[in-house]
Amino acid sequence: MAVVLIVLPLLSGAAAFLLRDDAARRRLLLWTAWLHFLLTAGRILAYGRWGWAYSVAEGFRETPFWLPGAWEWFSFDAPGLLFLGVTSLLFLGAAHYAAAYLAEEKRDPGEKGENGFIFNNAPEAVFSGCLLFFLSAMTGVAAARHLGLLWAAVEATTLLSAPLIYFHRHKRSLEATWKYLLICSVGIALALMGNLFMGAAGLRGGAGLHLDGLLAGAEGLDSQLLKAAFIFLFVGYGTKMGLAPFHTWLPDAHSEAPAVVSALLSGALLNCAFLGVLRAAQVCGAAGLADFSGGILVLFGLASLVTAALFMLGQRDYKRMLAYSSIEHMGILAIGAGLGGRALYGALLGAVGHSLTKAGLFFASGLVLAAYRTKQIKDVKGLLRRSPAVAALWLAGFLLITGTPPSGIFLAKFVILKEAVADGRWAVAGVYLFFLAVVFAAMAKIFIETTFGEPAQEPERRFEPPRAMVRPALFFFVLVAALGLRVPSWLDAVLNLAAGAIGGAR
């Protein structure tokens, strides 16, 4: 199953490179997304309903599967499934948006202007192909049972998303791409060090880097080496996840990439990195080092929250503002994961909510960009007059992302806070609350100024967004709001199992 899910987008990606006809390629993109989504959904439901965890059909094994005691390369446990589900759903929306987006970009070919820049787009084949490869790599991250493979998959996501960021061929996007590429590669190199340490720690146990093996023999691991391993893995994957102070690439990449790519980066890629961190924490937890890993996670989570808040104050570019909000949420997730217990449940729920909401917001930001041709907040006024539909999306996204109920994010924040208070972590709760308030104030200012008021340019011309580009965001927002009203039993089961699997602090 896992292998199928990995190979499917791989093949269609290759096909996308070969195909000549744009329409056909877009259709291929959509079909692949749908197929991937349906398979994933079925898998998750099967898991959530009947706890169908491992199976012969799951992944292929190091040694033939009829041998007992052999470990899979790829298979799904609860956390993997959860993130796979989010990724797949997100990709479905992104595919629809991308198809419409590419069509739009084709309709007025040639050079486009955007606050002063003139640029061309990369060939569409490269774009679609990389999108599909990207999906396959992320599926690999979710499914990997071997830390080495996990590492490889994460690095693959970096490399495959780089061309996507450089879709608009101009200086700024190129700079963003370069920074993204180098910073993330360096970070990932550190993660590789972490893997090595992990392996060294597991050397006596003979577990290698197999997650199952490590977890099984966790008591035998050398704690000092394990700590080193966690630190390296944390810094490595944390760089990819965008935790401060490793976040520096994130605002650039997210603001310069096309909206659909930003959505995928923020909604899916960061989750993959988060999964990497969680895996490391999982081993630490199993080895009884939960307090160690939890402390680090909480510390850097708070740091990210503070950084994001301070950079959102007086932010001048609304896509960068969204990027910083992603950093903020990654911080919240890290805090939740560090606190452990119920907070871990909150963190996972938050990850789901944030992915969908932020993706929708980036979609909306793409529409705003299309309506105003600028990312400067000061030049965007009176969106409500310019395009009521987009304004409604924009505002709804703001309310959802800041955790205004009904919203899954609200529940996540609440659960995490409750856990922090229950543990008597007063300082954590205090900083958490204060900077959440600061973030809220900063974002509120920006969203009010952009949405309301009178448009600057006269004569005012209405902007009618193509429905296909509005629908995905709408769909995601409805989902998140519904999540705030009702967490379905199967999802609850998956979340609980995932939280239980990762264990986390105490």
Add this chain to the structure above:
Amino acid sequence: MNTFAELTIVLIILLNMAMSVSGSLASCIRLAAAQGVAAGLLPLMAAGGAHGRAVAFAAFIIALKGLVFPWLMLRARELTGARKEIDPLIGYPASITLCLAAFAASAWLGSRLPLPEGGVAYIVPASLATIFTGFLLITTRVKAITQVVGYLVVENGVYIFGLALFVEQPLMVEMAILLDVFVAVFVMGIAIFHISREFDHIDTDALSQLSDWRRGEEG
């Protein structure tokens, strides 16, 4: 056998020093390649038994790091018509001092880490020092290519470190990792090419337009 290994280690360390002071781009690339080759040879000597798999693997690595990468980089350099100089942000004396300091620090660090005692002396410090040298190249050089070189050096260091720990990765994983590194360098090469086209040189200080530094607007 270990003597050879230790000689290689010394060679690697010296290469680090050389890189930190080498003034020309091409030589820097070649030094990195040489280091990669040395690293690739290391397992054959260290692990003693030069059995089939190890040999094949070493050959592959040497081919990659000793031939493919330098070729890619030099080609990129040709295409971009980058000037020969490295033009570092800090002077060479400072660089070499930092490199030495890095080596000392990694010696200390290696002594602190309770690593499984390999036969080869100084392999852990050497690997760490290599990594730091890589970072040194990335952070103190202006050109984009040097940063890629730095990245390669970091990779070398990590690889040596892996050898030091005897972490026997399954072949598939090793392959995946190597593939990633290869693709990384490839993609970076492409990026450099684009950079040179857009900015008509590849100094990264041109690549600092994207920032949130609100100069001048107080409060």
Add this chain to the structure above:
Amino acid sequence: MVFFALSILVLASSAFLALASGGLAARARIIGAGGALLGSALGLVSVLRVLFMTGAEAYAGWPAFSVPLGRLALSIDPLAAFFLLPVYLLTAFAAVYGAEYLGAGGGRRTGAAWCCFNLLSASMALVFASANAVLFMLAWEAMAVSSFLLVLYDHHKEQARRAAWIYLVAGGAGALALLLLFSLLGASSGTLDFAAFARPAGGAAAAAFLAALLGFGLKAGVVPLHVWLPEAHPAAPSHVSAVMSGVMIKTGVYGLIRTLGWLAPWDGWWGPALLLAGLASGLVGVIFALAQHDLKRLLAYSSVENIGIILMGLGLGVTASAAGSTAVAGLCFGGALLHALNHSLFKGLLFMGAGAVMHATGTGELEALGGLAKRMPRTSLYFLAGAAAISGLPPFNGFISEFLIFLGSFGALRGPEAPALWSVAVLLALAAIGGLAGACFARAYGSIFLGEPRSSRCHSAHDCGAPMLAGLALPAAACLFIGLFPSAAAGPAAAAVSSAFGAEPGAAFLSAAELPLAYVSAGALALVLLLALAAALRAFLLRGKVPAAGPTWDCGYAAPTARMQYGASSFAQPLTDFFRPLLRTAGRHAPPDGYFPRGSDFHTEAGAVFYNNFYAPAALMLRRAAYRFSWLQHGRLQFYILYIIGALLALLLWKL
């Protein structure tokens, strides 16, 4: 509970229908107003059932709403019902009024306004009825968001956007504080159902109290957390301001009362804390109200004042019942609750009256109005009733609740030391507030309706249509009714007190207040009778005589002009001068000079002192910090990588 559910359903569905009616404002008006009326009628049924028949109703379950920690648990006890009463009453009044006020034009905007209005009512009702923290927060935030959108009704005005921002931020901060409160309570009791909440151990209780004071105080507009109120209320359409100021800020009071119920037994300093907050709010509110030039800002500040009165009652009650004197506590609690109800009636009336004035003249600037009593006789009559009521004068309802709090504080005088001393403070503050409020509203009424018009805007003014007048007349009648027959309101208030603070205070309240209230109503009736007699006597004395008409005598000055009247600021000047240290009144004065002075100018203005001197500097500090911090994102790749290495080394050295 069925009726309540139906009312919520009707309100919500009519809201979405009104929105869906798109450009057709006329249809939106019918749907919106009709839905609001029907919904509030249904709601009133359920409220009255609880207050007079069933005593309490609860409902739990409905799996459709099931989230971690949250479930759909509703409960209407007398306390909730007592607060629900004004919700539905004012919703109905404001809907009737708004049907004319918003008009049949305005296209899509009108539909949106109706949608938000009905959602606001529904969410307020849900706030009072919900018995689970998550559900409560859901309703709470829905309330905040819908009112936020209504504040932005005139979003093309920069002022409105600023107000909306301040309001939204205040609401968000308050919500976070409430999350902290509920986390504390939930941590101790395990669940987030209100029924299961119990006082957490040790310092957590104090923390919870402070969190509640912050979160609910922000909504209630307690000084110094009131800064959003004078900004946001004037920005919204008048019938919305009526609902916001009349009912919505009461959700804060309600929350405080509930919290006190959960956190009992109370620490010693809580009562005084509430009391001091009340003192500050009451005095600051009324003093600033006295200094305002804009009618709606004035009314907003007076809301702060009335919240202060309510809190004084609560605080004194808490102090007294901590000292064991139940009767006093009962009187104070009852008075506070009753004042909450009364305030929503007369404040709603006054805001809608202000709306009528602005509708007719296009301005709420006191210095530009005058002489409207001739042109808008009925509006002026109703407004007068509201003004008298809010100044706490018999025979109106404002007097009743203040009378009860006074009675309580006098009772505390006889008791043990601590409450006695606090009660002296309350007495003084209430007395001063009474005098100041009287001055404030005499000033407002005088400069709007009496004398000669101060600008041409007033000449063409005339009474508005029947719906708006009805929206004014109904609350005015309610104010008079409670003023004349207070015993009718005492029963529900007593029930609410018992359901909030236990049976003893409720019973004590009823027994202590019954007789005095009967006498007060007798006295009020006597006053009305005597007024009638005086009028009759005058008529008798003037029978068959024709009073002559002339110019105002004005000590023989022949040609008085409208500009020579005593204006609003000159009326208030002696007091505003007296309180200048607090008001920081900024003045501009160009005295006439030379033998033939060209002209002179005197202008004073009381700014938002708390915002300018506390919040703005804090925000500036934060922005400065952000500015310095922003250097870190300078765009240089090399340094970015240094960050990573630095952090890595730090971690290695620190943790290994």
Add this chain to the structure above:
Amino acid sequence: METLETATRFAAALLLAPLLPGIVNRVKALFAGRKGRPTLQLYYDLAKLARKVPVYSRTTTWVFKAGPAAGLAAAVCALGVLPFGGRPGPLAFEGDFLFIIGLLAFSRFMTVLAALDTGSAFEGMGASREAQFAVFAEPALFLSLAALSRVTGEFSLAGMFLSLTPDSWRAAAPVLALVTAALFIVMLAENCRVPADDPDTHLELTMIHEVMVLDHGGPELAYVLYGASLKLWLFAALIAAAVLPRHSGSWLYDGAFFLAAMGGIAAAIGIAESAMARLRMLKVPYMLMGGLIFAALAMLFQTGR
């Protein structure tokens, strides 16, 4: 029988009230060595005014005419609460003084509005001053009554004053003295007497209460004057009840004593007016605060005891 007595007392108060200003004026005239107006002057004035036809400004509305009526009605209503000669009024109840204060505020409110209704600069000025002084007078009144109620432990005027005995003066002399002083000051201010105000000044700029009624004439003016006298009666009665804690059983004696005390207080007012000069307008609040401070001291003494 009881009701008859009550009615008599009530009627007596209504009838005798206009006498007080007359007495005051007599005393002042005595001090000034003038012959002075007849004691019953106010009665004559009222009778004359009742017959006159008023002139209304075109600016005014019904509020202008309602002001005096409200003032009168409130004053009469307040008298119903007031104890007379050691007997509770017909409308005495727990906290009735609060009701009285409410009535006073009501009449003040309406009077101020009536003044503003004329649109005249002078009357607006007077109204503003009236409103300002009320802010300081009310707390003083409240606090003195609070001290009284703490001394006696009673909630109703009747209760307070009836439970005042010579012993309570012996026990709490300072408190009661301070309270009396505070009440006296408040009375002076509330009834626009020197030093707060000068009823027979002719300089409008310095007037407070008088200036508010400049435009009134005929029956309205009669209402105003009569209401003012009732108000004076009210405060005087409060003080009388405070300083006169003697209650023999028979209501005849008590009534006589009471009336004598009222006369005495009127005389005291006259003396004060002749002895003191008028304060500057800006100083009046400080005088009222003096009253407030007296009351506060009384309170402190009382809680200290």
